[in-house]
Amino acid sequence: MTYDASLWLIFILIALATTLPRASFIVLGNRVALPSVLQRALRYAPAAALAAIVVPDVxxxxxxxxxxxxxxxxxxxxxxxxxxxxxxxxxxxxxxxxLLGLRYLLGG
Known part of the structure; x- marks a missing residue:
């Protein structure tokens, strides 16, 4: 396989890997239900994502x-x-x- 062909194959696989999980919720709709354990775990996903963004910056x-x-x-x-x-x-x-008060007091 040439370099160009392998590069296109990688692009297609990455596109499928990102599109299929998102599209599955739209295509399958209510016909397939997630297990209750997974539904409860997904409730914490937004808070976990926000924490993953905020905590390193803090x-x-x-x-x-x-x-x-x-x-x-x-x-x-x-x-x-x-x-x-x-x-x-x-x-x-x-x-x-x-934040502004401590920056003022610490001179930063």
Whole structure:
């Protein structure tokens, strides 16, 4: 197999690997039901994806993990505000206030 043919084969396989799982939900619809264990596990997928995006940004500063940094303190303040009150704006305000305040105090 030539280089060009193997490259096209790889492209086609990658396209199938990304399209088929997504299309299966549309094509199969309600005819096939996921097991209840998998349905319960999928409820946590959005939170896990968000955590996978946010946590490295909160803990890593300049390519190094820093446990004590303004972003972590701001995240803790935002989570605390979200747990204490049901106001959708308060976590944003609390997190930004802590972040900007600590950056000002630390000179960064």
């Amino acid at each position: 803990l890593v500063v300049g390519g190094v993990v820093e446990v004590f940094n303004p972003k972590l303190a701001a995240a803790i303040a935002a989570v605390a505000a979200a747990l204490a009150w049901r106001n959708p704006w308060l976590p944003f305000i609390a997190g930004m206030a802590v």
